Amino acid sequence: MGKKVALVVAIMALLLAAAGLLYWKAGHPGPRITARTGKPVAPALAGTERGVGNAEPGRPGAGPLAETNEKKGSAPAEPGFTLRAGESLEFAANVTKLNSTVANLKIVTAERRNFYGKNSWHLQAFAHTENPYRMVFELDDQFDSYSEAGNFASQQYEMHLSERGQKVDSVQRMVSSPQDAAPADATAARVPAGTRDPLGLLQYLRGIDWGKTPEIKSPVYDGRKFYEVRAVLLGKAEAVKVPAGNYTATKIEIHVYEGGAEMKDAHFLLYLSNDAERIPVLLEAVLPVATARVELTKAS
DSSP states (O other): OHHHHHHHHHHHHHHHTTSOTTGGGOSSOOTTOEEEEOSOOOOOOTTSOOOSOOSOOOOOOOOOOOOOSSOTTOSOSSOSSOOOTTOEEEEEEEETTTOSEEEEEEEEEEEEEEETTEEEEEEEEEEEEOTTGGGTOOBEEEEEEEEETTTOOEEEEEEEEEETTEEEEEEEEEEOOTTSOOOSSSEEEEOOTTOBOHHHHHHHHHHSOTTTOSEEEEEEEOSSOEEEEEEEEEEEEEEEEETTEEEEEEEEEEEEEETTEEOOSOEEEEEEESSTTOOEEEEEEEOSSOEEEEEEEEEO
């Protein structure tokens, strides 16, 4: 049972962050991703949350415009909702067989800023396992995303992980053109234009007008592997009860593909509140070892 609990904790803490949706299956970069290392990155401080804006803005670049799998011109310049700087969403991850909170997460919209010449959002997520489960799987992770305003295409994705005493500090700049050199202060992750990281994907899904667009597809890079994600509308008025309150929500099913084949051993459902903020109030994951719920506890 110990190994199963550890697996569930790892899955849920990273599911929570919306930044590790696929981390539990990822051991190395996928075959379609190559990376070139630039200057080494200083390690993150253990046990602390790195502050806002830990990557410095640079001069305007001339990289390719980000694209998505939707038809050109079909997506608005800005999403259909207003993402608010300073927004903080807190969640609790619960596994049905355990009847207690396994991990807590906070997702923060830190700021809107110029990032290497592009108008971008700095998004953050912090995940921590709770006692007594920390004795089984101690996890204190932080994720930082710099995503282009409007389409949330990823420009830089950072993972500052501390798990069972092992620390990983990764800063990856998204590079779409073969002609672009690796940056001096990060690792170059070569991805298709318009690729999103998991944090940017979550915000992008909030901005979709699901009444007009019942399905979207997006390339996603989780810091280790490249995937295709398909999100499908299942319902427009689902009643959802979470610690933060009662909501009427849009229900979205998320399918994940690797190398063209769908991952069959996990099933994900996302619920977005039916109001102007479109808050992610609930994420359900049906896994081989358990069913888990990531519930909104506080929004501010």
